Amino acid sequence: MILKIKQKIFSIIYPIIDKFSFKENNSLRSFITYQTNGNILEIGAGAGANYNYYKNYNNLILVDNNIDLLKQNKIDKQCLLILANSEYLPFKKSEFDSIVTSLVLCSVNDVKKTLSEIDRVLKPTGIYFFWEHTVIKNNFIYVIKKLFIFIWKFFTGNCNYNIDNLYHIHKIKWGKLEIHNKHSKFVKFFGMYYIYGKINKNNY
């Protein structure tokens, strides 16, 4: 029940935040999508902020565990929306050429399980594209943020702003990692910065 309420609130708040940050996020959304092709899976697609960036695909599947956000998608026939949890993806092994997540790992309950599911459903020749935020290592800011984390999580769809996604991404051993940083004033205010890049399974 509480989860449903939190998801409903987030489905109202997030599209507003996304609109507000459209300009700043445009290049990052382009980066994580411009090389995708074939069978594409986006996990935690929400209301479809990346949807218009996909140009080259056979099948595009958008997965999210928030029905209120999924319902806001405006899609065409070649795209499928699926209500599912990233920790138990309803797909067979090696189904996808490209997998995308943007600002999702901070909200899932089990990052390790989500990343192992990505590995499972990604083809041996596939690429995982990510854009996530990670914590700025500063003990003072970390502790202050810890005090407010329950309020923050309540309104932001369970987002953990203290998550060390740099650590999680570097722990992946099933592909070759390319990673970049982006510091933005808005996310820096909350003690975070962006990391984005790709993990290429091919020839690994």
Ligand SMILES: C[S@@+](CC[C@H](N)C(=O)[O-])C[C@H]1O[C@@H](n2cnc3c(N)ncnc32)[C@H](O)[C@@H]1O
């Ligand atoms: C901050 S929003 C990002 C939405 C979109 N990817 C974007 O770039 O704007 C995080 C999204 O991840 C989804 N999400 C969180 N945990 C999830 C899970 N375990 N399985 C599937 N989706 C999840 C949320 O419902 C939400 O749509």
